[in-house]
Amino acid sequence: MKYSKYSTVIIGSGIAGLYAALKIEQQVNLPDGILLITKSKLGESNSRYAQGGMVAVMKENQADSTASHISDTIKAGAGLSEFNTVKYISENSDTVVKDLLKLGVEFDRDENDNLCFTKEAAHSVNRILHSGGDATGKIIEQTLCQKVKENNNIEVYEQTGAIELLVTQNECKGVIVFNDEIEEYETIYSPAIILATGGIGQLYKYTTNPTGATGDGIALAYNAGAVMQDLEFVQFHPTALAIDGEENRFLISEAVRGEGAKLCDGDGAEFMQSYDERKELAPRDIVTRAIFNEMKKNGTDNMYLNAACIDSRQLAKRFPNISKKCLENGIDIAHDFIPVAPAAHYYMGGIKTNLKGETSISGLYAIGETASTGLHGANRLASNSLLECVVCAYSVAKYLKTIELKTPKQINENLKSLIDKYSDEDVILEELDIKTLKKELQDVMWSYAGILRDENSLLTAITKINKIKIEFPRKYKCLNREEYEFKNMLCTALLICYSALRRKESRGAHFRTDYTATKDECTHSIITKKEGALDFVK
Numbered sequence: 001m002k003y004s005k006y007s008t009v010i011i012g013s014g015i016a017g018l019y020a021a022l023k024i025e026q027q028v029n030l031p032d033g034i035l036l037i038t039k040s041k042l043g044e045s046n047s048r049y050a051q052g053g054m055v056a057v058m059k060e061n062q063a064d065s066t067a068s069h070i071s072d073t074i075k076a077g078a079g080l081s082e083f084n085t086v087k088y089i090s091e092n093s094d095t096v097v098k099d100l101l102k103l104g105v106e107f108d109r110d111e112n113d114n115l116c117f118t119k120e121a122a123h124s125v126n127r128i129l130h131s132g133g134d135a136t137g138k139i140i141e142q143t144l145c146q147k148v149k150e151n152n153n154i155e156v157y158e159q160t161g162a163i164e165l166l167v168t169q170n171e172c173k174g175v176i177v178f179n180d181e182i183e184e185y186e187t188i189y190s191p192a193i194i195l196a197t198g199g200i201g202q203l204y205k206y207t208t209n210p211t212g213a214t215g216d217g218i219a220l221a222y223n224a225g226a227v228m229q230d231l232e233f234v235q236f237h238p239t240a241l242a243i244d245g246e247e248n249r250f251l252i253s254e255a256v257r258g259e260g261a262k263l264c265d266g267d268g269a270e271f272m273q274s275y276d277e278r279k280e281l282a283p284r285d286i287v288t289r290a291i292f293n294e295m296k297k298n299g300t301d302n303m304y305l306n307a308a309c310i311d312s313r314q315l316a317k318r319f320p321n322i323s324k325k326c327l328e329n330g331i332d333i334a335h336d337f338i339p340v341a342p343a344a345h346y347y348m349g350g351i352k353t354n355l356k357g358e359t360s361i362s363g364l365y366a367i368g369e370t371a372s373t374g375l376h377g378a379n380r381l382a383s384n385s386l387l388e389c390v391v392c393a394y395s396v397a398k399y400l401k402t403i404e405l406k407t408p409k410q411i412n413e414n415l416k417s418l419i420d421k422y423s424d425e426d427v428i429l430e431e432l433d434i435k436t437l438k439k440e441l442q443d444v445m446w447s448y449a450g451i452l453r454d455e456n457s458l459l460t461a462i463t464k465i466n467k468i469k470i471e472f473p474r475k476y477k478c479l480n481r482e483e484y485e486f487k488n489m490l491c492t493a494l495l496i497c498y499s500a501l502r503r504k505e506s507r508g509a510h511f512r513t514d515y516t517a518t519k520d521e522c523t524h525s526i527i528t529k530k531e532g533a534l535d536f537v538k
């Protein structure tokens, strides 16, 4: 096996990973250099698909204030958002947005060259910046990718997945990676490993997330012994485009509802007034359950979004990609109802971190969607994720600047046996039908651990996932990237089910039909592998 060393290794090239790489390279003393590894092409990520925008609490937006943003975030978080985290992220918003502008990110502006702020569900004022109309993620990601490519000090490994963290005595010493193009393993030593591996949407049959969102960071950190937080909280977006046969679903941004579109049935009858006085702009979990309930009541696979009430020129200008995608499917959004249904979208749970990005394992950091900072609580407020990615990337860089990054010099004896499991060339692995196994897992998670859960459904999910595990006899070495991802998916799926089973209440995105009330005594749920009860998960 090849060995190398770097002062810092960032895993993942979404907005969190890319921005962290740029800030760390700019600010931190890196005697052994910096490496960014990513399992696909640079920039392929959930970030690329973000549409609605990014929260920006900016001094020049006089209608807004950090107090108002903090209050909206905490309300949406349903009692689990951490005040200090929310305050920190909100207060740093102005700085990071100005830095993105300096890096060349072009947010949309009005005819007077002022930034355009829009509104999404559960925000009390217009505070969301967008770019390219509905291509915010793509434009930020492309700008940051370009900067990373131009920066000769940032080394990049593409098509390279992190497959095992090297942790001994609660200290992370490095990571084993696998390049799926040349099928080679490499052990990388580093005093600072930053997980920026994104979300978990692919665990579910219907998702807005691209294929790489397989919960790798969650499984890697959990198996390395990190403290994990609130793993039961999966956010389902209410309005994914419901086209038959498409399970990876295109998002119809909440911003379309923000601009005035209405939810209705096939005859145009609106229904949100029966669920919440904020109607279409109620928090995401409420709108999702309302649509889900209407689908069940009507025996249909989708409900509809009517955007025809918005001026057609405004619609085309503000949502060019949504208009185009719908038109490709024969839907003219200026006139036709858009078929929509909920889909797994965002993970509030994750690796517990503080505001410096530190996890419970020394030398291991986590930022972006894979981390649980306490910002989102039980339910994320729209467009807070991109803000969290950027602020936390900025924070980890600021913290690394204050410590000495000493690269471990040699193989730690405690880790040798783990490394050997991957370098052993005598292990013969027979091919498995991962496509079928993955589909089974996604069906189970959607049907039994999805928008509505109860004890019976979660126990059924666990039994079924354990059966799938029997069909997948890999503990360490796998045959290819799909297998490594599937190993992580199984681990993360069980963690979600067990966490959901333990939370005997309903709160935010976690809705138990057998415990519908919210209970004051239920706070954050914490899981570590050391607990023993979950040792079966690996």
Ligand code: FAD
Residues within 6 Å of the ligand: 011, 012, 013, 014, 015, 016, 017, 037, 038, 039, 040, 043, 044, 045, 046, 047, 048, 049, 050, 051, 052, 053, 054, 055, 136, 137, 160, 161, 162, 163, 196, 197, 198, 199, 208, 209, 210, 212, 213, 216, 217, 251, 345, 346, 367, 368, 369, 370, 382, 383, 384, 385, 386, 387, 389
């Ligand atoms: P990601 O962007 O998902 O990046 C993760 C990276 O890690 C990827 O490059 C992936 O390939 C890599 N990776 C994963 N595992 C490994 C591994 N084992 N080894 C190496 N590399 C690995 N949020 C908002 O705030 N506003 C929005 O408007 C918005 N719209 C959205 C629309 C859609 C369709 C989706 C899916 C999400 C949206 N979100 C939005 C959420 C937001 O985009 C994400 O939460 C955020 O971009 C996550 O960024 P990240 O950098 O943490 O992870």
Ligand code: SIN
Residues within 6 Å of the ligand: 050, 051, 052, 053, 251, 252, 253, 254, 255, 346, 381, 382, 383, 384, 385
């Ligand atoms: C959307 O555009 O509806 C997604 C926004 C988000 O997930 O924050």
